[in-house]
Amino acid sequence: MVISPKVRGFICTTAHPDGCREHVRRQIGYVKQKGAFESPKKVLVVGCSSGFGLATRIAAAFGGGAATLGVMFEKPASEKRTATAGYYNTAAFEAEAAEAGLYAKTINGDAFSPAVKEEAIRLIKEDLGQVDMVVYSLAAPRRTMPDGTVYTSVLKTVGEPFTNKNLDLRTGEITQVTIPPAAPEEVEATVKVMGGEDWMDWMTALSAAGVLAKGAVTVAYSYIGPSLTYPIYYQGSIGMAKNHLFKTSQEITKQFADDGIKAYISVNKALVTQSSAAIPIVPLYISILYKVMKEKGLHEGCIEQMDRLFREKLSGSPVVDEEGRIRLDDYELREDVQAAVMEAWDNISSENIAQYTDLEGYWEDFYRIFGFKFDNVDYTRDIPLV
């Protein structure tokens, strides 16, 4: 089958295996060209197949020489459908790792489930003995509990509705959107899915099984952003979950202090990923941000961010802010960057969108997540799906 992109709203329902491989290779190339760094050597990445998790895995393996065990929730190809991008990314990563003589195995299943945690523990025991780093990079829409209860996360405000400009990804026009407040149960469900409870469950299970090395480090990812997006992000339902994630980092450090385990939140930059494209208002903010940061030579993608995490923030004693958080959003939140973004935000309309946004860059990143728009990939190739 000749695979082309099929975009529906903010997702693409097809993915290209050659393009995904190229995406992974370019990220590996970036890290290798910057040279090796000191990092943990046995790394578990929960949410390893796309976005920040995949970039972390690539950086740990190809910059730090780490053996990596990944956990993902992806679909293989069927006779009619391509696999998901994360599936192809992971196949490509494993092939590249094997070629480089690096251990890489991946569990495809629900990270929230006890069965997947047990499988990870089994593999660590068998192959690695212990892990010295756990990366928690899940972005999930829902969580199924062992008793069958399903919690679904929502992207809503807390308290008041919030109206602001929005980029309609289908028409490319600037519209107004009103985001309704979440009901208390919805906030609670979002915290269940995207908060720290499952991160703590992972750490507890790994520790109880004796597969966490003394002095191991664990990192989960968060976002703060500018005050403009506070109502929908930082102070919204997802922000409540991220706040819980932050508190969990402090609890993990306290609970496993005897083993010298340290948990960190890394506050990352806003980037186009499968998850962020789904958040109202954020795609418009991102496309303005891209333009400003590219003009200032400050733009980074997932791999640049995760490379910097290891190289600058985690080598030696971690570089943290006054609350103990790693800040990879330092460039994004720089005063001059935000001043330029706010000016654009105030002036933007459907008529002048090209002047104020890097829509092309937004869409390029979007398509590349699914393996499209690489100039050196032959998209006319007939590819057997299974």
Ligand code: NAI
């Ligand atoms: P993504 O959608 O690219 O990746 C999510 C990963 O989670 C994939 O590997 C997927 O397979 C895995 N996953 C989802 N549900 C799963 C399940 N039930 N079991 C096992 N694996 C599962 O997301 P992205 O954007 O890289 O997000 C990762 C983290 O980074 C999230 O915590 C997100 O909030 C955070 N973050 C994202 C930012 C952004 O702008 N995209 C900015 C700052 C933080």
